[in-house]
Amino acid sequence: MVNRIGEALSQLSKTGDLSNIGDKTSAGKDFASFVREATRDGIDTLKTGETMSMKGIAGEADLNDVVSAVNSAEATLQLVTTLREKMIQAYQEVMRMPI
Numbered sequence: 001m002v003n004r005i006g007e008a009l010s011q012l013s014k015t016g017d018l019s020n021i022g023d024k025t026s027a028g029k030d031f032a033s034f035v036r037e038a039t040r041d042g043i044d045t046l047k048t049g050e051t052m053s054m055k056g057i058a059g060e061a062d063l064n065d066v067v068s069a070v071n072s073a074e075a076t077l078q079l080v081t082t083l084r085e086k087m088i089q090a091y092q093e094v095m096r097m098p099i
Contacts, residue, residue: 042076049073 029037049069056066 042080045076046073049076 049072052061052066052069055061056063
C-alpha cells in the first residue's frame with residue numbers, strides 16, 4: 001500500500017502535469033477502486049506478517065524475512081490507523097458545517 005502511494009507520487013513528480021487531475025476522461029482508476037485495491041494490499045501485508053511470525057516461532061523461516069515482514073505489517077497498520085483518524089476528522093468537520 002505504501003509502495004503504491006510512493007509510485008503515484010513519483011509518477012506525478014516526473015510528469016509535473018497537474019492539468020488532468022480530476023478529469024474523468026483521463027486514463028486511470030476511480031477513487032473507490034484505488035481504496036479497494038489499497039485495502040486489499042494492506043490486508044495481504046498484515047496476513048503475510050502474521051504468517052511469517054508464525055513460521056518464525058516454529059523455526060521455519062529466516063529471521064531477516066520475519067523481521068522484514070513484521071516491520072512491513074507494522075508500517076501498514078500505522079498508515080491505516082492514521083488514515084482512519086484523518087477520515088474521522090474530515091467527517092466531523094463536514095458534520096459541523098452549517099447547511
